[in-house]
Amino acid sequence: MGNPRARYTQEFMIEAVRMVRGGQSMAAVAKILGISPKTLHNWVKADTAGKLNGAGKQVSAEQMEIARLRAELARVKMERDILEKAGGVLREGVGMKYAWIERHSRQWPVSLLCQALGVSPSGYHARKARDIDTERPRRRISHDSLLVHIKAVHAQSKGEYGWPRVWKKLLAQGIRVSKDRVQQLMKLHGIRAKTKRRFKATTDSNHSLPVAPNLLQRDFSPGRPDQAWSTDITYLWTEEGWLYLTVILDLFSRQVVGWSMQPHMRTELVSEALRMAWFRRRPQAGLIVHSDRGSQYCSREFQDLLKGYGMRSSMSRRGNCWDNAPTESLWGSLKRARILGQRFATRREAMDEVIDWLSFYNHSRLHSTLDYVSPMQFEQDWHAAQNQRVA
Structure with a gap:
């Protein structure tokens, strides 16, 4: 390099x-x-x-x-x-x-x-x-009191949480209540997670650039951090025009370790996200970076950057979004939580909203794949367990 x-x-x-x-x-x-x-x-x-x-x-x-x-x-x-x-x-x-x-x-x-x-x-x-x-006597929490706690958790997630995550969050806060009670109370008062909506893909795979093999093979559960990352591009509409976002996702903890937002989809967009991830994590050589076959990822600039960092390129099969399912799931969560129904006057407004959600996602959001702990907590627990074994 x-x-x-x-x-x-x-x-x-x-x-x-x-x-x-x-x-x-x-x-x-x-x-x-x-x-x-x-x-x-x-x-x-x-x-x-x-x-x-x-x-x-x-x-x-x-x-x-x-x-x-x-x-x-x-x-x-x-x-x-x-x-x-x-x-x-x-x-x-x-x-x-x-x-x-x-x-x-x-x-x-x-x-x-x-x-x-x-x-x-x-x-x-x-x-x-x-x-x-x-230390305190066990008392059955009243419906009115429980409803206040439910609304507070739901509001804290800005409407993203449905009853499973609300229930898990209440348990984490020390409120002992059955999941059936939380589910029924939320249904009774019309408290629900934001609904899903389909979004078109941004991939342009109609090019003659070399394509990397699929090294990941849908193995979305590596055994340690910084063993396999996935990346993808999505877009947001603002009154100033389109804003494009790319992230680097560590598949072990599902933590977003790098990101970039630009008003274009040139190779610089994905390269900046990779640079941020590398400088934050400094992974060992051999890490797999999985993407789709978009021209940005197949470009010589991006491939040279991967090689310089000692990383291996992996790409999904043509038109197969399931080969990059964790990142697709991240886009769905982001857009349901913060984008649907929003109008952004400027790209800066949209960027601030995305950054706020990424911080919430990494530090606080309960992830179902991680047994309902946040990505950063999951990784911290893993490191603590490793240190305990060494000791």
Whole structure:
């Protein structure tokens, strides 16, 4: 690749700030995105002042790597401090570890405490919720009270959730109620998920460019993160004209690891999304990137970019949307949740809506394929389990 250069896109900076605003620590977000805490601090400060800009700032790959190493060193120092203070707790049972994490949760991030002590963050939060639940007397929640909780969850998802996800979210909040009761109450009050609508494809496969074989073969459940990604293009209408969106989806956790939005469908659209995903994740060589046979993906520019990153190209069979079903499903969820019935005066309005949903999707949306946890939580739980096995 020679000396590749990265760009902090406006969307990338907005997503980073949004993660901090969502309650994650500055150090944790910097580590996840592979940027320096100082850079992230500057973005948050600029956002507070209403002056977040700098899209397109050129940063060398060497500088990016130095920033990533600094963030990693900071994390290691924090973990070392935790281990020194934890002392004999490491030899105790899970209950003692959870209690120690609770006592020190204001000093260090819970995710880092769990990682250092070799326990799962989801396990800690589940145990905490059970402890709180057992401390208060069990009472049957009234219909009126339950309806308020249902409407709040439904509104939080902006109408995207049907009864299965509403029920799962209520359970996660510690509200013990049967799924039949939630389903009946939602039906009685006309609370339902937004309906589906078909959208035409954007693929132009009528070209003479070389086509890659289907390496994925509909194996949508790889065994680890950054083993197989899928990508696709969709479009949104605004009063200023069309806005085209492409994403890079990690098939292990179904997390959106890269995206790009442009007023055109040129190769630059898909290349920018791939660059963002690579700089955020830095995957090992051999990763499969699956797409359709569109001319953007078959182009020499995109194929050279894949080769430079050590990635392998995989493509669906002609006219077969099922070969890229997870990304097609993502488009359906996005459009049902945020696009149907909306009118966007500008492309910027549409981009803001999409970015807001992508943040919700990655951090909070309960994913049925992942046993109703969010993509980021699923991946964090997997890493915690791996660390626990090593320990």
